[in-house]
Amino acid sequence: MIKRVFDVFFALLGLVILSPVFVITAFAVGVTSKGGVFYKQKRVGRDNKDFIIYKFRSMCVNADKNSLITIGNRDNRVTKIGFFIRKYKIDELPQLFNVLIGDMSFVGPRPEVRYYVNMYSDSQKEVLNVRPGITDPASIAYRNENELLSSQDNPEKYYIDVIMPDKLRINLEYIASRSLFTDLKTILRTLKSV
Secondary structure (H helix, E strand, O other): HHHHHHHHHHHHHHHHHHHHHHHHHHHHHHHOOOOOOEEEEEEEEHHEEEEEEEEOOOOOOOOOOOOOOOOOHHOEEEEEEHHHHOOOHHHHHHHHHHHHHOOOEOOOOOEEEEHHOOOOOOHHHHHHHHOEEEHHHHHHHOHHHHHHHOOOOOHHHHHHHHHHHHHHHHHHHHHHHHOOOHHHHHHHHHHHHO
């Protein structure tokens, strides 16, 4: 209950304070590439239920039809402004709306697409018992994930075999000992890493 109150209060506060950033980013995305300002994608949330996640669009339209994995700076699907907003995580800001409506929390396992969730073992599916988050300890540990993937001959295989299982392990450890204090610590570590 306290976590939800925290989420709602700071999501509202964030939307008010960051409204100029929203306006500037929306304008920059809109005038520099064809397509809508926002990117919407189906992700898997708490209780294994699908929901729509919101981001500022950082790639060309229909880019996820080719691959669900983004390959660092060599991915030509990313727009010019997209590289900038991805680098500073500005593309994630619309997820404050997801937090506000209750699909997400500030801190929790990052929500995955169904394609990869279908590969989870029963024990890994424990991450679906909590609200997914904008950030989590695994995201901090793998803040250079795109660069790691770009150095692989088969990025998707590396993601499935190495990165995904390790991120799930980290998040299961987080869930086992989570508290408001650990969430605040994770938020501060995220801000520092950005």
